Amino acid sequence: MKTKPSLIVHGGAWDIPDEAVDACNSGCQRALAAGWSILSGGGSALDAVEAAIVVLEDDPVFDAGYGSHLNLDGWVECDAIVMDGATLRAGSVAALHHVRNPIRLARKVLEQCPHMMLVGEGAERFATSHAVPLCDPKELIAESEWQAWQLCKQDEHASAHHRGHEQGTVGAVAIDSHGALFAATSTGGTCCKLPGRVGDSPLIGCGCYADSEAGGVSATGYGEAIMKIVMAKAAVDYLRHAAAEFTVAADAGPASPDANFPALLAAREAVHLLAKRTHATGGLILLDRLGNPGFAFNTPRMAYGYVAHDGSLLTSV
Numbered sequence: 001m002k003t004k005p006s007l008i009v010h011g012g013a014w015d016i017p018d019e020a021v022d023a024c025n026s027g028c029q030r031a032l033a034a035g036w037s038i039l040s041g042g043g044s045a046l047d048a049v050e051a052a053i054v055v056l057e058d059d060p061v062f063d064a065g066y067g068s069h070l071n072l073d074g075w076v077e078c079d080a081i082v083m084d085g086a087t088l089r090a091g092s093v094a095a096l097h098h099v100r101n102p103i104r105l106a107r108k109v110l111e112q113c114p115h116m117m118l119v120g121e122g123a124e125r126f127a128t129s130h131a132v133p134l135c136d137p138k139e140l141i142a143e144s145e146w147q148a149w150q151l152c153k154q155d156e157h158a159s160a161h162h163r164g165h166e167q168g169t170v171g172a173v174a175i176d177s178h179g180a181l182f183a184a185t186s187t188g189g190t191c192c193k194l195p196g197r198v199g200d201s202p203l204i205g206c207g208c209y210a211d212s213e214a215g216g217v218s219a220t221g222y223g224e225a226i227m228k229i230v231m232a233k234a235a236v237d238y239l240r241h242a243a244a245e246f247t248v249a250a251d252a253g254p255a256s257p258d259a260n261f262p263a264l265l266a267a268r269e270a271v272h273l274l275a276k277r278t279h280a281t282g283g284l285i286l287l288d289r290l291g292n293p294g295f296a297f298n299t300p301r302m303a304y305g306y307v308a309h310d311g312s313l314l315t316s317v
């Protein structure tokens with residue numbers, strides 16, 4: 001059976017300052033365009049989430065790939081994951097220093113590795129043997145992050161040094177015309193984190209989850225809190241419980257938010273749980289199993305976008 005493709009992306013939930021709004025919007029637009037050109041041409045959801053995330057990783061306004069926040073030692077240290085909703089298999093990588101597009105390596109782990117998660121030096125060795133190029137770590141450092149890091153070193157660590165933000169992880173969820181569902185998340189983690197710190201983003205069920213029976217999720221926010229409630233899996237479980245009540249037909253495609261209540265409610269429930277049980281802030285995007293988009297955040301802003309029923313690319317910050 002043919003499914004109507006669907007795509008949603010995010011560029012992090014945080015206190016996005018006014019001056020970064022346009023850059024976040026345009027980054028999400030370009031990510032949607034990259035993913036949608038694949039999906040609308042009959043391409044795969046896996047290719048689409050990878051293409052969308054690569055655009056966001058390459059854009060220094062987001063905390064992933066090039067331009068990620070720096071760790072305490074002043075280096076970019078990235079994590080990423082992609083998960084297949086049909087098989088529940090994931091490819092996950094963490095603590096990378098030499099990989100420009102961590103999502104590409106996560107995909108290689110998904111497709112070509114007997115394990116589901118590789119970290120650090122072992123992950124980078126796997127990259128070398130699977131045609132994922134390594135780069136000089138200096139090439140991943142953006143000027144603005146370098147300056148912010150130096151201020152943090154001189155002074156006490158302060159979010160004011162980071163253009164008002166602490167976050168900006170990226171994510172994407174897609175369903176293709178064959179009904180395949182993939183979710184993906186990529187991050188540089190939190191600024192001035194201890195070397196070796198891994199947050200929620202690359203952990204199955206925390207920063208990302210996909211199950212074709214219910215839906216797919218990518219989360220963002222303070223990783224140490226998101227891990228406590230296994231937020232992405234919690235959101236998928238809310239979708240699963242809501243599934244019985246879905247009234248939107250499978251061929252209706254991504255709907256407007258008012259026709260899309262269960263997906264929105266599931267997203268809100270998960271963020272509510274985060275706030276209630278951890279008092280932390282964050283956000284998430286999701287697609288239910290029919291492709292209806294949902295999103296929620298309790299931060300001042302979240303950068304996100306999805307493809308509407310008529311094929312237009314909607315973004316918001």
Ligand code: ASP
Nearest residue numbers: 167169189199220221223
């Ligand atoms: N969740 C990410 C982490 O803790 C940060 C973020 O989403 O901005 O590594």
